[in-house]
Amino acid sequence: MSTDLRAGAQSSLKWILLGIGLVFALVPFVWMVTGSFRTEADLFAAPDRLWPATWSLHGYRGIWAELPFLRLIVNSFVFAGVTTLLCLLFDSMCAYALARIRFRGSTLCFWLVIATLMIPFQVTLIPVFVELFHLGWLDTYQGLILPRATSAFGIFMLRQFFISIPRELDEAARIDGAGHLRIYFRIILPLAKPALATLAVLHFMNLWNDLLWPLIVTSSTDMRTLPAGLTLFGGQHVIDHAVLLAGATISLLPLAIAFFLAQRYFVAGVATTGLK
């Protein structure tokens, strides 16, 4: 009897705490979206309300006028999209060699890749900036993309995955006269689709969200990505909050849609590695 009561009290406490957690998790996003439709006067008059007095679209008009916003969106897609594709290609090629070809130095190469995993990004940041300066690549797409176009983590993860694919498959193809290129494209890559999808989601998310790297490599407003552009714009004196909230909402949209369509890849990606 008393254990029943205690269990009941415990479970209701659990539901109350979960409810509070839900409110904390969701309200900021709701406020961001509704706030992007509120006028400045409305925000000042009733900061305690979650809902606009009247819905205004001026924030969504303002963001295009105040910033080269379309350009920021394009830059974000180019930076995150192209870098992710190159990363998948280069990482999988390197992982194929490490997992499937026996050659002198392969163990050494593998350990070199692992060693670079330990290096914090900040240590290489400044010399890479200087290199890009000397190459004349600052404030360009190639400067943004190429230094990030491979990842030690991706090579490591794909190598582990490729090793688990039965060797008999390559051998059969080799007897049929296939070379490494055909085996890589026709056998290994199609079988590695789940791993590649997880890695793609992870890379795209991290690159789309990245702030420090684009902030350092780009200097003109026209080359900024969404996080960098919004941050620098928001760092100035904020005249209209709805404009920035509208920008934040739009920049969140692609990831939010991807999240609802393919949540399991996000979970898998985040669970296999650390995140920013």
Added chain:
Amino acid sequence: MSTTSTASASGARGVARRGGSAPDTGTTPRRRRIRWQPAWLFMAPSLTIIAVFIAYPIVESFRYSLYDWRVGADSQEWLGLGNYTELFGDERFWNALRVTVIFAVASVALQLLLGYAAAAALQRDGWFNRVVRSAFFFPTVVALAVIGLVWRFLLDPQIGLVSGLIERFGGDPVQWLQDPALALPTVIFVSVWKNVGFTMIILLAALKGVPAQLYEAARLDGASGWRLTRHVTLPSIRPALLFATMIMTINSLQVFDLVYVMTNGGPLFATDTLVTMMFREGFENFRIGYASAIAWVLFALILLLSALQLKLFRYRDVD
């Protein structure tokens, strides 16, 4: 794990038979002849990028830290360990180190606690639990820049929802990010709010892996509630706890985005971390050598704490 080793073992046999266009045995004694080795072609793009943009920069970074390095200058002044001695005498550096360590310790501890609570509460697979898990996980995938911006506005004393609610219930607006005493705890709170979903996901996977028989056996022995958690659950998920703690520690020592967006290190350097200080010295004051020295101290700190945590967890393993 076992499938991996058998696969590679059978692979080794397969290669020894040799065939196809690429001769690639690792065991033949006469390998002096230069051969067409396709592996290097496959690795060329990645290895080039790693060499140019990771390996060489590491060496360069350490070299910069020994000079009073300026971008584009004709000659750089050699300082030896000068940057490091200046750093260890710099009040700002000790402040940034203190802020970084407080940030890391507090946010990792809170994330572990709340992440474990959420994972334990949402263990069962029902549609409702799944929805709640998604809601807790969602902030993890959102840019820190966006989260920092939204929370900065939410906490704004004039237009923010938080102050609005406080005022409605008769309180005075709080200067969350403008008060030097409150700014760091506030940034820590937002960081925990964002990352608790990560800890939850890792620990959920671990909790599902605990064999049910362990719980049954412990229950037969009369264990329940906290004793069950203490003696069955926590020891079983120790590897996941270690993994989560290390990842969170490394990430929080490198905190930049959130601080840069919410406070830019202020007020009065109350939230100035090692990386925001490095950014300021390197990219605003253009003291490349000095900023590089900060990066190396950060690197050393990360290695030290990682080693410490590994040791700590292994030590407990022996008990």
